Structures are given as C-alpha cells and as structure tokens.
Amino acid sequence: MDSLAALLEGFTTALQPQYLLYALFGVFVGTAVGVLPGIGPAMTVALLLPLTYSLDPTGALILFAGIYYGGMYGGSTTSILLNTPGESASIVTALEGNRMAKAGRGAAALATAAIGSFVAGTIATVLLTFLAPGIAKLAVQLGPADYFALMVVAFLTVGALLGSSVPRGLVSLGLGLMLGLVGTEVLSGQQRYTFGVPSLADGIDVVLIAVGLFALGETLYVASRLRHGAVQIIPVTRGWRSWMTRSDWRRSWKPWLRGTAIGFPIGTIPAGGADVATFLSYASERKLAKGRAREQFGRGAIEGVAGPEAANNAAAAGVLVPLLTLGLPTTATAAIIISAFQSYGIRPGPLLFENQSGLVWALIASLYIGNVLLLVLNLPLVGMWVKVLRIPRPYLYAGILAFAGLGAYALHFNVFDTLTLLVVGIAGFLMRRYGYPVAPMVVGGILGPMAEEQVRKSMAISQGDLLYLVHSPFAIIAYSTMAVIVLTGIWLKRRRAKLEAAPKLVPTSAIQAIDEPTK
Amino acid sequence: MRSASGPRSAALSRPTARRFGVATLALATGLGLAACSGTGAQPTGGGDTEAVSLDAVQLIAPADPGGGWDQTARALGEVLTSEDLVGKAPVENIGGAGGTVGLAALANEKDPATLMVTGLVMVGAVETNASQSRIEDVTPIARLTEEPLVVVVPSSSPYESVGDLVDAIVKDGAAISVTGGSAGGADHILAGMLVTEAGVDPADVPSTLNYIPNSGGGEAVTMLLGGTVQAGISGVGEFAEQVEAGELRALAVSSGEPSELLPEVPTLSDEGYDIELTNWRGLLAPPGIDDADREALVELVTELHASDAWTKTLADKGWSDAFLVGDEFQEFLDGNITEVTETLQTIGLVAK
Numbered sequence: 001m002d003s004l005a006a007l008l009e010g011f012t013t014a015l016q017p018q019y020l021l022y023a024l025f026g027v028f029v030g031t032a033v034g035v036l037p038g039i040g041p042a043m044t045v046a047l048l049l050p051l052t053y054s055l056d057p058t059g060a061l062i063l064f065a066g067i068y069y070g071g072m073y074g075g076s077t078t079s080i081l082l083n084t085p086g087e088s089a090s091i092v093t094a095l096e097g098n099r100m101a102k103a104g105r106g107a108a109a110l111a112t113a114a115i116g117s118f119v120a121g122t123i124a125t126v127l128l129t130f131l132a133p134g135i136a137k138l139a140v141q142l143g144p145a146d147y148f149a150l151m152v153v154a155f156l157t158v159g160a161l162l163g164s165s166v167p168r169g170l171v172s173l174g175l176g177l178m179l180g181l182v183g184t185e186v187l188s189g190q191q192r193y194t195f196g197v198p199s200l201a202d203g204i205d206v207v208l209i210a211v212g213l214f215a216l217g218e219t220l221y222v223a224s225r226l227r228h229g230a231v232q233i234i235p236v237t238r239g240w241r242s243w244m245t246r247s248d249w250r251r252s253w254k255p256w257l258r259g260t261a262i263g264f265p266i267g268t269i270p271a272g273g274a275d276v277a278t279f280l281s282y283a284s285e286r287k288l289a290k291g292r293a294r295e296q297f298g299r300g301a302i303e304g305v306a307g308p309e310a311a312n313n314a315a316a317a318g319v320l321v322p323l324l325t326l327g328l329p330t331t332a333t334a335a336i337i338i339s340a341f342q343s344y345g346i347r348p349g350p351l352l353f354e355n356q357s358g359l360v361w362a363l364i365a366s367l368y369i370g371n372v373l374l375l376v377l378n379l380p381l382v383g384m385w386v387k388v389l390r391i392p393r394p395y396l397y398a399g400i401l402a403f404a405g406l407g408a409y410a411l412h413f414n415v416f417d418t419l420t421l422l423v424v425g426i427a428g429f430l431m432r433r434y435g436y437p438v439a440p441m442v443v444g445g446i447l448g449p450m451a452e453e454q455v456r457k458s459m460a461i462s463q464g465d466l467l468y469l470v471h472s473p474f475a476i477i478a479y480s481t482m483a484v485i486v487l488t489g490i491w492l493k494r495r496r497a498k499l500e501a502a503p504k505l506v507p508t509s510a511i512q513a514i515d516e517p518t519k
Numbered sequence: 520m521r522s523a524s525g526p527r528s529a530a531l532s533r534p535t536a537r538r539f540g541v542a543t544l545a546l547a548t549g550l551g552l553a554a555c556s557g558t559g560a561q562p563t564g565g566g567d568t569e570a571v572s573l574d575a576v577q578l579i580a581p582a583d584p585g586g587g588w589d590q591t592a593r594a595l596g597e598v599l600t601s602e603d604l605v606g607k608a609p610v611e612n613i614g615g616a617g618g619t620v621g622l623a624a625l626a627n628e629k630d631p632a633t634l635m636v637t638g639l640v641m642v643g644a645v646e647t648n649a650s651q652s653r654i655e656d657v658t659p660i661a662r663l664t665e666e667p668l669v670v671v672v673p674s675s676s677p678y679e680s681v682g683d684l685v686d687a688i689v690k691d692g693a694a695i696s697v698t699g700g701s702a703g704g705a706d707h708i709l710a711g712m713l714v715t716e717a718g719v720d721p722a723d724v725p726s727t728l729n730y731i732p733n734s735g736g737g738e739a740v741t742m743l744l745g746g747t748v749q750a751g752i753s754g755v756g757e758f759a760e761q762v763e764a765g766e767l768r769a770l771a772v773s774s775g776e777p778s779e780l781l782p783e784v785p786t787l788s789d790e791g792y793d794i795e796l797t798n799w800r801g802l803l804a805p806p807g808i809d810d811a812d813r814e815a816l817v818e819l820v821t822e823l824h825a826s827d828a829w830t831k832t833l834a835d836k837g838w839s840d841a842f843l844v845g846d847e848f849q850e851f852l853d854g855n856i857t858e859v860t861e862t863l864q865t866i867g868l869v870a871k
Binding site: 202414 | 651693696701731740
C-alpha cells in the first residue's frame, strides 16, 4: 500500500490551486493546438514543451500532463468532425466518428469520446499505480517473434474493415502495404522506392496517408457530387441533453471498459503502441455488435468511437509503465516526455521510483487531474465544436482542404509532404469514386512496416529459423487464440446458415420493434 | 528534387512565409511560444563582401522536434539570446533522412548568419543515403558536445570483458547478435570497428557481425533485458540507469577518457582496442561564405562556449563538453568522415 500513500501525497501536491490552474491552462492550450488537423499529441507536446521550462518541476509536469491529454482529445475532435486524424491512433475514431457527425450525431460522438477517454484514463491510471513494476517485468520478456504474433492478430482483424467486397478490400490493403515499403529498410539501411528523393527516405508518414484518403479523398468526392442536386445539410442537435441519449450510454459503457482492457496491456508492451490497440478494439466491437448496432458499423456506430477512444487513452497510460519503470520510451510522445524529464535533470529508469518518487507520483496524480479537467473543459465545448459542421458546405470543404494541407506541412515543415498529401488525396478520390474502401489501405500502411521489421529481426536473431516465430509462450498463445477465434467464426457462420435455412417464425417487424425501443 | 529548389530557398525571398506553420500555431494558442515562433524581420543576408550582422542568427535543427539535434539547437538559441550574444536566434526544423534533408537545405542557404546542428549520425547518413549534398560542401564551424558509446551485456551474460565478447563474435559469428540504434548509425559503426580491429577479414565482417538495428528508442534495452540478444551498443545515457540498477553490465566505453556517467567502466583503449568513437554534435554554416562571415560565427560560438549559461546547460542536459573550432575541428571532421566511410564499407552498408 506504499504506492497508495505515495499517490495521495502526489494528489496533495497536485491539487494546490496554482497547480490546478496550470493543469486547466495546459488542457486548454493542448486542445487548441491538438485540434489543428495533422498535429498529433506528440507534435503538440513537442511544440508546447518550451512553455513548461520556466516553471518548477512539479508545475511543469502538471502543465505537461494537461497539454498531453488536451492534445490527444483535440486530435479526436478533428478526426470526428473533419475526418482529419492527426496521428495513427485516432484513425479508427475517424472511421465511425465522422459518419456519426455526418448523420447529425457529432455531439454524441464527441461526448462518448470524451467520457470514454476519461473512464479509460481513470482505470488505466489506477492500474498504473498498482501494477506498473510487475507488468514492466513481463513486458520486456517479449521479443520480436511475440510482436510479430501480435501484428498477425491485428492484421486478421483488418477483415472487419475490408468492406462489402473482399477482393476490393484486399486491393486496398495491398496498396497500403506497398506505400509502407517506401523508405529506409530497417535492417539493412537500404532505401526502397525513394527514387532518390531525400524526403522519402524516412517513409511516407501514415498521417499523410490517412488525411489524404479520409479528408482529401472524401472531400473531393462529395464536392464532385455537389452539382447532382441539392446539398444535404448536416443536422446539428441542440442542447446538452441531446449529446448522449440513454441508448448511447447503454451502448457506450461496455466498449469503454473493453477498450480499456485492450488498450492498457498493449500500451505497456514496448512495441505495442496505441494504434494497434485501437484496431483491435474496433474489430472486437464490430464482432460483438448485435442487431441494429451491427448494421450501423460503417455508417456511424457509437461503439466504434467509444471503444477505440478508450483503448487509445488506456494505451497512453500503459505507455507510462515501461517509461517510468524501465526508462523505455515506446512512442514518439513518450520520447518527448523523457526529454522533458531530462530538462529537469531526471533520468527515467529502474531507479526513478526510488530516487524521485515524489515527482513521479505528482506526475501520476496530475495525469489524473488532467483527465478530470479535460472532461470539465471539453464537455461544455462539445456544442461549440459541433457548430463547425454548420458552416456551408463549400466553405467547410475549402476549409478542410486548406487545413489538411497546412497540417501536412506542419508534420515536418516540408512542402513535399503537402504534395504527397495531394497525390494520396487524389488516389483516395478515385478509390471512393470506384467503390474501393480506403480504411484497409491506411491499416496496411501502418501495420505492414511494423510487421516487416519484427519478422526481419526475428529472422536475423534466429539466423533464418522459421520455428523461432513460435518458440515463446506468448506467440503460441496468440496464434492458438487466433486459430480458435477463426474456427469458431466459421462454425458460427455455418450454424447461422443452417438456422436461416429454416423457416422464420417471428415476423421481422416485431424484432425491429424490440431492437429499437427508443424510437 | 528537393535539393535543387527546396522550399527554403523559395521561402528566403518571403521571410514571413517561412515561418507560416509555426506562426499559425502560435496564433492558435494565443501564445508567444518563445522558443519556436521565429517570425519577424531578420536580415536576409548581405552580399558576399558584407560582414555577418550578428543581430540574428538562424538555427537549423536537421531533425523533427524532440530529438537530440533539436534539443541542441533550442538550447543554443536560448543561451545565445539570454546572454545577449545575438538579438534573435529562431530554430527551424528540417528533419528527415538522418539529417541529410537539412544538409541539402543548408547547401542552398544564402544567408551566412545560419548555423545548422550536425554530428556523427549525419556523417554516416551522408554515405548510407548517398546524399547529393555532403558535409565537405558546407562550412564547418565547431564541435560542441560528445557522448561516449558503451558496450553492454545482460548481467547474466558469461562475457566479463569486451575481449570475451569480441572473441565470442569472432568464434561463433552470427550466433551472437548485437543490438543498437539504426543501421549504419554510430552504434553499428562501433560494432564494425570492434570486429575489424579483432582481426576479422573485412570481407567476412558482414557475415560475422549479426547486428540487429532498432528504429525506436528503448527497443535495444528491451531486447537486452528480455535476453533476445547477447550484447548492445548505445550512448551511455540510454544504458546508464540499467547499468546502475545492475540489470546490464557495461564492458567498455568508446571515448578516450572514462565517461562521467559511468566512471568505473574502462575505455576501449584500456581494454586493448585502439578505437575512439564518440557521438559528437557540432555546427555547420552555409557553403561559400567569406572569411569574415566565418570568423564572426566562430567568434560567436566561442563566446557562447565561454558563457556560464552554456556551462549550466551542458550540466543540466548531461552533455560532455567537446569544444573544438577552426583548423582543429576541420582536421577532426576530415578524419571522422574517412573513418566512418571506411567502416560503413566494411560492414557492407555502403558499396566500395
């Protein structure tokens, strides 16, 4: 119970009025910058880090925690409203969130994202408090073969994103994998498909692929159809009571918890990362959805926002486990947290909890407070953000294009990225026009390089022995679980086919009435 | 394509457009963001005969925000302005391809009052990326800091000295895997130098040395703690905590003198290997600037080095002072480039 006492001490520090003000300010600034398209949390934190330099370490860490959470939530806001995710972890949020916004349920999507982030952040912070040292010891035991098993599981879940036509989905996935090949190969340091362009040496940033396909492609597509008849106005609900209906709450709480359960452990794994967690969460929500909710997937299902957003936030807290206990930065944001620590003369590592326990617990307490303030600040603002959608379509779309271009430039302050965005955007428009789903392409672009790196490393370590891929307990469990799920899926499908072959006894209207009690 | 007419040269004629992205951010937050909002008038450079105006100096970090080069550039900017050595010292990030994207931009820079952060990683990246712009093309100004590398093994490893480890690699070849940073980076180069120094025929080095590179930070530590690989090489900062905690055993450091972070650990030359390789950082200026401009920059950096604020920054960040200017730096740089290029050819990353 030492950690509990230490955490309470951390809270007494972090709850002093001036620190609360720092936290509130941090959340506000973080949201304001994070909301700009193309700017993910890592970038937000890096850009705003200098603000913390003039404060004492505690104040700086609290301000920092506020900026971090604000930046993350700001990213979700633009993903939902404008379809321009600023980092790979909010790409899944854009999938269902933006559809919800277009159906006039943007406020509900923003609210479930905010509350889900809060719930997940809270639970994950508690887990961090009590389990950090134990989990960290387990997580470092995982090697490249285990990570590869995790990637394979994530790849299979892509099936959920393939859309109605599997061949077209596979084409899209293949395009994504191809884009993922561009850049410097990790193991040999050789460049592939860079055509001598230095800006391509680090690969195509996945944010460019996502924003290009989602925001640019979609905008161009809708714009190209504007002349076909009257413009449909995006409805915006009024009043805070309409943010989340009772059925939204009912449909959200389980995904929040499941998202947390998926996100936290994957965040703690040194090569996990929040993006993999969001994919797995989305896939499991889609699999578990029943009735009307299942049909809504792909058209704006609230579960598809609630789960991944919770997973994203839980993973963000999970990332702190290896960071604080082992000094391992496993994401870009974590690397910036380390450099922030260093500017206060602190070196994160196995001795951090002993040497700097006051500061560490103040950080954990301030993450918690940042989480609460995020909810306090952003729920009232949900209504304001949603009004963005009431801007007349031509202006809104012009704005999205301009912001997407600016966001692409802001990634590396490089015009080449904006040009890449344009090319990907046109590709996205053509794909949309001819009925190819774009989500698998984004997933291929993210997971492909990760999986390749891990399998290459495994092969290098084992000197080409394929059995190395299944030598560890984790990998064996992952592959067996996957096999069981796939086989059960096939079995269930057959059984359903048999059942559906039998005559239906209940009129469908009666089922619909049960499924839609609120209407 | 980028090197020919990069956005920087286009932006030079429109100084306000250059900082557009960052300026927008600053506006959006309603804050100054002192360290990165470099808007404002800045001399766009005089002719070749005019001496450098040291009212302002443009700093380029050839990496994205957050990394070592970025931190160096921002720390420089802060000390230069707080000590009133210059009025303005805005930092611009031109990241990518191990710094060679930034190097290409510097090669096209016309404003002599420009300093770009550089280092060992860029020396290697010029070769591995077959960069069009080379460090020899621009004007070297100074070396500022350095970090020794350290060779470590897990604490349960049978290897007690760097000699044990290298002998095992020579004997068992690829069965012993060594991890560290990116392929062709400082860690990989040191591994190659060790194996070559141990007498392995250069032609056999690629098949003998099984080096597992990592792109992300911390992955090397994970692999060592999990027992996935047998040895690791990285900057002392990355491994020091684990060494102190007794999880990793440090065998040797790569600097001439023992490292401040790990004073007990012998150097490679103590252990009988004639190798010295540190991860140094320094400053470069645009190509073709005249002597007066160069002198002014050297003087500025020398003043910076003498300031208490810089001494304090070095201590705060844990950077070792490795100040070198003028001919001495030129000599060091030439030697470094030759040595790195040769090693990269030996380990098979660059064609001979």
